[in-house]
Amino acid sequence: MSLQARLYLLLLGLGVLAIAINMARTKRLRESYALLWLLVGAGLTISPFIADHLDQWALRLGFPYAPSLLLMLAIIGLLLIIFLLSISISRNSEQIKTLIQEIGLLRHEIQRLQGQIAGQETPRPPAHEPPHALPSDEPRDPA
Numbered sequence: 001m002s003l004q005a006r007l008y009l010l011l012l013g014l015g016v017l018a019i020a021i022n023m024a025r026t027k028r029l030r031e032s033y034a035l036l037w038l039l040v041g042a043g044l045t046i047s048p049f050i051a052d053h054l055d056q057w058a059l060r061l062g063f064p065y066a067p068s069l070l071l072m073l074a075i076i077g078l079l080l081i082i083f084l085l086s087i088s089i090s091r092n093s094e095q096i097k098t099l100i101q102e103i104g105l106l107r108h109e110i111q112r113l114q115g116q117i118a119g120q121e122t123p124r125p126p127a128h129e130p131p132h133a134l135p136s137d138e139p140r141d142p143a
Helices: 003-025 031-061 067-117
Strands: none
Touching: 003 031, 031 067
C-alpha cells in the first residue's frame, strides 16, 4: 500500500473518530451507536499500520487478491451494523404501537371523566372487557 493511501486511511479514521466523539458528546448519537462508529474509526486509523500483515493473512487464508479480505471484512461489518439497527427499529416500532394504544385508552378515559363532570354520566365498561371503539379526533359520517 502506498504512503499516500496509508495517509488517506489514517485521516479518514481520525475524521470518523472525531465526528463520532463529537456527536456522542452533544447527545446527537446514542452511546451504543457511537461505540460502533468508534470501532469503525479505530479500525480505519490502525489499518495503515497493519496493512502488510493483513496482506499476509489474506494470502494465508486463501484469498488470491489481498484487498478482497478487507472488502469481505467491511461487508461483514456493515451487515452487523444493519442487523443492530434492524433490532433497534423493531424494538422502537413495538414501543410506538404500545404507546399509541395507551394514548387511545387515556383519551377514552378523559372523555368519560369529562362526561361525568358535565352531568352526562356514561357507564364505565367492566375491567375485563376493553371498550368496543376508541374515540377518534375526527368526526364520523353517520351514513
